[in-house]
Amino acid sequence: MSAREAAVRASYDTVAQEYADRVPQRFAGDVLGRALLSGFAELVKRDGGGLPVVDAGCGPGHVTAHLAGLGLPVHGVDLSPRMVETARRAHAGLRFEVGSMTALDAGDASLAGVVAWWSLVHTPPEELAAVFAEFRRVLVPGGHVVVGFRVGSGPRSPRRAYGLPVSYEFHRFAPERVAGALAGVGLEVDGRLMWGGEADPSAGLLASRPT
Ligand SMILES: C[S@@+](CC[C@H](N)C(=O)[O-])C[C@H]1O[C@@H](n2cnc3c(N)ncnc32)[C@H](O)[C@@H]1O
Numbered sequence: 001m002s003a004r005e006a007a008v009r010a011s012y013d014t015v016a017q018e019y020a021d022r023v024p025q026r027f028a029g030d031v032l033g034r035a036l037l038s039g040f041a042e043l044v045k046r047d048g049g050g051l052p053v054v055d056a057g058c059g060p061g062h063v064t065a066h067l068a069g070l071g072l073p074v075h076g077v078d079l080s081p082r083m084v085e086t087a088r089r090a091h092a093g094l095r096f097e098v099g100s101m102t103a104l105d106a107g108d109a110s111l112a113g114v115v116a117w118w119s120l121v122h123t124p125p126e127e128l129a130a131v132f133a134e135f136r137r138v139l140v141p142g143g144h145v146v147v148g149f150r151v152g153s154g155p156r157s158p159r160r161a162y163g164l165p166v167s168y169e170f171h172r173f174a175p176e177r178v179a180g181a182l183a184g185v186g187l188e189v190d191g192r193l194m195w196g197g198e199a200d201p202s203a204g205l206l207a208s209r210p211t
Helices: 003-029 031-047 062-069 081-090 125-138 175-184
Strands: 053-056 074-078 096-098 111-117 139-150 188-195 202-208
Touching: 003 031, 003 062, 003 081, 031 062, 031 111, 031 139, 031 188, 031 202, 053 062, 062 074, 062 081, 062 111, 074 081, 081 096, 111 125, 125 139, 125 175, 139 175, 175 188, 175 202
Parallel strands: 053 074, 053 111, 074 096, 111 139
Antiparallel strands: 139 202, 188 202
């Protein structure tokens, strides 16, 4: 594991419970973000042949549970063992494993979908291509990716989050840069959404592995 990943893991181990106490409520109010995830779920059900879906960087598992509620056979993966424990406690019927989105525990062309919802925020822009190449490897032809992130540029290095010490960098991206990295590994960008107002908007992209 890289030093960067070790810092992300340690930081989320520290904030796991506070994150779980606050962020799922925010997600419940994020109507447009959930609309994009609903579109993803429909596409996966149409094209995925019933194959599994992975929520990469699942945190406390609320997005995984939301997608399971929409009928997807989804499980969560996260770098942080404390996040995975939190997710297992909150969603006992679902599967959550410790792992990295940079090396998914899945065979080539074995998944119908990959979700990276606010989990690329600790990946430097120059490393997006390697992560998306991994997503492409595990996706079946016709499989779909959805990513959600904060729009902006330049890393932030908060020393505290949720009232606790952290040691990660937080990256915001231009949507064109994320779209370019997806296209660069052979994923087709099928849709984009920006929401949340002019200052610090959110963005989401849908992409698929061509058949
Ligand atoms: C901002 S939280 C997002 C959690 C959840 N997806 C959500 O929407 O609230 C970022 C999560 O991504 C995880 N993460 C960051 N880099 C990762 C990687 N390379 N592999 C797996 N998980 C990662 C972190 O441990 C953390 O739980």
